[in-house]
Amino acid sequence: MHIAIVGNIGAGKTTLANKLAHHFHWEVFLEDVDHNPYLKDFYDDMPRWAFHLQVYFLNSRFRQTQHIKKLQSAGKGVIQDRTIYEDAHIFAANLNQSGLMTERDYQNYLGLFESMISMVAPPDLLLYLRADLPKLIQQIEKRNRDYENNIKIEYLRNLNDHYEQWISSYKYGKLLIVDVNHLDYVQNPEDLGTIIDRINSTLFGLF
Numbered sequence: 001m002h003i004a005i006v007g008n009i010g011a012g013k014t015t016l017a018n019k020l021a022h023h024f025h026w027e028v029f030l031e032d033v034d035h036n037p038y039l040k041d042f043y044d045d046m047p048r049w050a051f052h053l054q055v056y057f058l059n060s061r062f063r064q065t066q067h068i069k070k071l072q073s074a075g076k077g078v079i080q081d082r083t084i085y086e087d088a089h090i091f092a093a094n095l096n097q098s099g100l101m102t103e104r105d106y107q108n109y110l111g112l113f114e115s116m117i118s119m120v121a122p123p124d125l126l127l128y129l130r131a132d133l134p135k136l137i138q139q140i141e142k143r144n145r146d147y148e149n150n151i152k153i154e155y156l157r158n159l160n161d162h163y164e165q166w167i168s169s170y171k172y173g174k175l176l177i178v179d180v181n182h183l184d185y186v187q188n189p190e191d192l193g194t195i196i197d198r199i200n201s202t203l204f205g206l207f
C-alpha cells in the first residue's frame, strides 16, 4: 500500500505523514529539504536557480519512487510526503508561467520528466491537503525556516491555483481531499482520527 500526501508549502504534509506512518506502522518517505543544495539559493534568486532546483528535486523524487516500488513489492506499506507529479505539474509549471523559468529550460525539464514518468507507479491513494492562504502562511511562520520567510503571498496563491487545477483532473487512482483549514491534528487526536477513518473508508471501504 502506498499513500502519497500532496499539498502546498506549509499545508501539513510532513506532520501528517509522520503521524500516519506511526499509526499504520508503515515506512515514511520525506522530502529532501535539509540537505538540498539549491533551496536557499532558489529562494534568494528564483530565475537563477529554478532549473537547477527542479532537476535536483526531480532526481531525488525519482530515486524515492524506485525505492518505494521495491518496498511495495516486498509487501510493505509506505507514506510519501509530496510526489514527483507536483514537481512538474505544480512547481515547474508555475515557475514557467510566472516567467521565472525560461521556455527553453522548461521544455528541457519536461523532456526529462516525461522520460522518467513512464517508470513511476502512481500511489494507491493520493491525499490532498487543501489549505487557504492564511492557514499556509500561519504554518510556514510557525515552522520558521529562514529561507521561507520571504515567500511572497502571490507565489503561494499561484501554487494553490495550480494544485486546484491539477487535482480536478487527477485520474491516476484513488483521491481523497482533506480540507485542513479547521483541522489541528497536532493538538487534537480526534482530527487525526477523522482523517484515518476517511483513509480507511476510501481505501478499504471501512469506517
Ligand SMILES: Nc1ncnc2c1ncn2[C@@H]1O[C@H](COP(=O)(O)OP(=O)(O)O)[C@@H](O)[C@H]1O
Residues within 6 Å of the ligand: 007, 008, 009, 010, 011, 012, 013, 014, 015, 016, 139, 140, 142, 143, 180, 183, 184, 185, 186, 187
Ligand atoms: N493541521 C495542523 N494544525 C496545526 N498545526 C499544523 C497542522 N499541520 C501542520 N501544522 C504545523 O505547521 C507547520 C508546518 O507543517 P508541515 O507538516 O511542515 O507542512 P508541509 O510539510 O506541508 O510543508 C509545522 O510547525 C506543523 O507542526
Ligand SMILES: Nc1ncnc2c1ncn2[C@H]1C[C@H](O)[C@@H](COP(=O)(O)O)O1
Residues within 6 Å of the ligand: 007, 008, 009, 010, 011, 013, 014, 031, 033, 039, 053, 054, 057, 082, 086, 087, 088, 091, 092, 148
Ligand atoms: N519542485 C519544487 N520546486 C520548488 N520548490 C519546491 C519543490 N518541491 C519542494 N519545494 C520547496 C517548498 C518548500 O520550501 C520546501 C519543502 O516543501 P514543504 O511543502 O514545506 O514540505 O521545498
